[in-house]
Amino acid sequence: MVNRSISKQTLLRLPLYLNYMKQLGENTPEHISATTIAEALRLNHVVVRKDLAAVSSAGKPKVGYNTEALIAELEEFLGYNDVDDAIIVGAGKLGKALLTYGGFKDCGMNIVAAFDIDEEVCEEDYSGKRILTMDKLMDLCERMRVRIGIIAVPAENAQAICNLLIESGILAIWNFAPVHLDVPEGILVHNENLAASLALLSKQLKEKFDANT
Amino acid sequence: MVNRSISKQTLLRLPLYLNYMKQLGENTPEHISATTIAEALRLNHVVVRKDLAAVSSAGKPKVGYNTEALIAELEEFLGYNDVDDAIIVGAGKLGKALLTYGGFKDCGMNIVAAFDIDEEVCEEDYSGKRILTMDKLMDLCERMRVRIGIIAVPAENAQAICNLLIESGILAIWNFAPVHLDVPEGILVHNENLAASLALLSKQLKEKFDANT
DNA sequence: TAGATTGTTAATCGATTAACAATC
DNA sequence: TAGATTGTTAATCGATTAACAATC
Structure with a gap:
C-alpha cells in the first residue's frame, strides 16, 4: 500500500465505498470488483479502480477484491482503527x-x-x-x-x-x-x-x- | 452577471466570502477588494477575483467592490432571497x-x-x-x-x-x-x-x- | 499622471477519462 | 484457452495560477 499523494477527492470517495460495502449485509459477496461498486454508486469505474489501487494491493484480475479484506483495508487507511x-x-x-x-x-x-x-x-x-x-x-x-x-x-x-x-x-x-x-x-x-x-x-x-x- | 458554468469549487467558496463580509460588523469598509478578502481567507487573490467576477459586475479598478452591494449580489446569486x-x-x-x-x-x-x-x-x-x-x-x-x-x-x-x-x-x-x-x-x-x-x-x-x- | 485594482488571455497543474497491457 | 478484471500509461478536461492589458 502506497500512501503518498492521495488526492482530496479520493479521500472523500473512500468512505462512500466503505459505506456501500458495509451496507450489503447478507448480500455481501466474498469478492467485489471496482466495476460493481462504481455501478452501485454511479461513479466512473476507472475512478473507483484507481482509488482502490491507492489503498489496497490485494485486487486480483478476474476475481476482484476480497470484500472483507477491502473493508478492513479501507478502515485501516482512513484511521478508523486507532481511536x-x-x-x-x-x-x-x-x-x-x-x-x-x-x-x-x-x-x-x-x-x-x-x-x-x-x-x-x-x-x-x-x-x-x-x-x-x-x-x-x-x-x-x-x-x-x-x-x-x-x-x-x-x-x-x-x-x-x-x-x-x-x-x-x-x-x-x-x-x-x-x-x-x-x-x-x-x-x-x-x-x-x-x-x-x-x-x-x-x-x-x-x-x-x-x-x- | 453571467450565470453559466460556475464551477463547483466556486459555489463552495462564495458562502465563505459572504460570511467574511457579514462578520466585519462595525469595521465594514464602504469598498472591499478581492485582494483583501483573499488575504483574510488565505486564498489566492486571482481565485477570489474570478469568483467575484462570476457573480458581480460592479467591481471598479482602484476602488474594488461596494461591500454592501457585493453582499446583496452574493445573497441573490446563492438564492438566499427566495425562501x-x-x-x-x-x-x-x-x-x-x-x-x-x-x-x-x-x-x-x-x-x-x-x-x-x-x-x-x-x-x-x-x-x-x-x-x-x-x-x-x-x-x-x-x-x-x-x-x-x-x-x-x-x-x-x-x-x-x-x-x-x-x-x-x-x-x-x-x-x-x-x-x-x-x-x-x-x-x-x-x-x-x-x-x-x-x-x-x-x-x-x-x-x-x-x-x- | 501614477498606482491600485479589475478583468482577460495564456500557461500550468491536477484530476478524470480513455486506451491498452498484464494476469488469474 | 478465453474472458473478466486489475493496473498502467497516455489523452483529455477543468481548475488554478501567472502574466498582462484596461481603467478609474
Whole structure:
C-alpha cells in the first residue's frame, strides 16, 4: 500500500465505498470488483479502480477484491482503527446531538465531553457523556492531550472559543459556526456550514428546473 | 452577471466570502477588494477575483467592490432571497437540532416540520416547529409542494425513508445517514457523513505530524 | 499622471477519462 | 484457452495560477 499523494477527492470517495460495502449485509459477496461498486454508486469505474489501487494491493484480475479484506483495508487507511479524542464547545441542540451521536465510534472518533458557558446544562449526563463548565476546558485538553475541537457555539462567540481552544493545545478544529476563523499557521480548520450546504442544494434544484424550461 | 458554468469549487467558496463580509460588523469598509478578502481567507487573490467576477459586475479598478452591494449580489446569486421549504424525517437529537436551528433562515431555507415514527416525540412544539407522525408526511409534501427532504434517521431506515420521500414528490435529498441511497435518475442527493468528516480531519492531523517526524 | 485594482488571455497543474497491457 | 478484471500509461478536461492589458 502506497500512501503518498492521495488526492482530496479520493479521500472523500473512500468512505462512500466503505459505506456501500458495509451496507450489503447478507448480500455481501466474498469478492467485489471496482466495476460493481462504481455501478452501485454511479461513479466512473476507472475512478473507483484507481482509488482502490491507492489503498489496497490485494485486487486480483478476474476475481476482484476480497470484500472483507477491502473493508478492513479501507478502515485501516482512513484511521478508523486507532481511536482519536475530540471535545465539543457549545452544548446547544447541535452540540448535544453531536455529543451523543453513536456513529463517531465506527470511524474511530471518541467525543470526550462537551463544554458550555450555561451552568444550567452542565453536569448533566448525556448517555454517559458529560457537559462541563468552560473553566474545565483547558485543564482537560492538556491532561488528556485532546487535539481536536468542535465548535458548536453561536457565530459571535466562535472566534473567541477558537482562540481558547488553540491556547489549550487543540490542533484541528471542526467549525459549525458560519464564520471564517482566523488561526495561526499550522492549525487545521474544517468548516461545516450546514445552512449554506442546504441552500446550495436548493439552488442546484432550482437551476435544474430552470434548465428544463 | 453571467450565470453559466460556475464551477463547483466556486459555489463552495462564495458562502465563505459572504460570511467574511457579514462578520466585519462595525469595521465594514464602504469598498472591499478581492485582494483583501483573499488575504483574510488565505486564498489566492486571482481565485477570489474570478469568483467575484462570476457573480458581480460592479467591481471598479482602484476602488474594488461596494461591500454592501457585493453582499446583496452574493445573497441573490446563492438564492438566499427566495425562501425554499424543506422537511426533516427523523426527530432524534440531530433532527431536532436541525429543526430548531435558526441559521437556515439567513440562507433562505425554511424547515417546515419534522416527522418521526415515535408517536411520543410527535405533536411536541419546538420553537414553533412541529414534529408530526409519519402518516402525515406525504399529504403535507404534496399540499405544500415541498421539494427538499432531509434524512436524519438511522442508517437501516434511510433507504426506505428515501423511497417514501420520492413517492411524496421530493426532488432533492440531504442525507445524514451513512449509507449510499439508491435513487431514480433526476433526484438530487447530497450526502453529509458527519462521522466520516471528523475522521478525515483526524487523519489529516495525524498525517501532518507523521510528515514532521 | 501614477498606482491600485479589475478583468482577460495564456500557461500550468491536477484530476478524470480513455486506451491498452498484464494476469488469474 | 478465453474472458473478466486489475493496473498502467497516455489523452483529455477543468481548475488554478501567472502574466498582462484596461481603467478609474
